[in-house]
Amino acid sequence: MAEVEVLRAAALGAIPHGFLGRAGGLSTGVVAGLNAGLGAGDEPATVQANRQRAVAAVAPGARLVTVYQVHSPDCVTVREPWSEEARPEADALVTDRPGLALGVVTADCAPVLLADRTAGVIGAAHAGWKGAFGGVTDATVAAMEALGARRTAIVAAIGPCIAQASYEVDAEFVARFTRADPALVRFFAPGRAGHAQFDLAGYVAARLTAAGVGQVECLGADTYAQPDRFYSFRRATHRGEPAYGRQISVISLP
Template identity: 55%
Template structure:
């Protein structure tokens, strides 16, 4: 049902999960733990799936709180739960309130969970290439600082996401990164097709975390694209011409 980062699991008073696609009630394309409220799955199934995730995390289902993700570089503070229809447009959540689950959904983009066990502040970021490029990692760290965290005390874990051998990109994508910095060439490897490359998203996220002076960084090394038994993947669903795809949830809470 979930995988955990050993570095986060070792922290007292903090619970987290990178939920897989296993252990839910959804069927068909969404089999079985689909957490995507924006998918075309039966809403009742998604509500039950998310309730199961909340129980596994040790929080009440309404306290598993996510923003309305828009591939931005915005992190919002979480003080009280909001309803889905009132969710702010952002791509990261940070909280210092025990019992609230900072939550994001993914299906190839990078889920990054953060925890400062000293100040007792946690956060979750949806870091696709656009968010990572735009600064969602830095925004999350800054929001955690406003809640009392210290960068050197923050532990960050990168969960299941699409990895370099599965992530082919075109010339425009490459040009955007190299226009920012020629040093970013190290995040691209040759692809079989001309004028294409393979992008290292977790490597780029790690770079952003390092530049943000986060004290402890862990990458679980899991590829959503190549493991259909455990993970949903937007790109895999696209390549298979499937009508839709499920979403996985990553969440962290102060117990």
């Protein structure tokens, strides 16, 4: 079995964190690898074992906490771990409690890990286009601030997600953004007739910067274009596959 692959961001430094790929897991079939998604049709016990491998590779001994992701702008503050059955519906988590590992799962959406080292506050967000447009990263920064973080001291890293070259959208998608702000057209490159290519990571980075985050790093890995390394909802859809896996991104306080 391959080793678990952990991508780390220089911006987050020594904060225990990692963006996991699909290498090193126990899942088989179309979701073969380190599938961390409970909604992928995989065996729940296998998914839990994969999640344990991910946490062990990033923050050994930490207790993983996740949410029931619904593409919302909502962020929750974690003060103590909850069971899988009690997960709140949200798309971001923040905490100031050591020993907890915040996790989000993605399959083309952008995972965002955030930290204010001095304040001892961390966050994790699942930012698909809908959540990003709705303000999930803004809500995460605000929730970190409520725990004592300073916006200018927060560093954020955007992990593997679908890249602009792989993310074709239609004219109505573009209009949804430009109606809100005509300047957002800069995140769309020309595509085939009636379509454009959307820069999700660039848009998320811009939202973070506009929220006052002190440093933003984008890892630049394309989930769609690297089937051996990452899961991708869009790629699975284009291939007509019956299911798709999810990779997990994790951050913890030392």
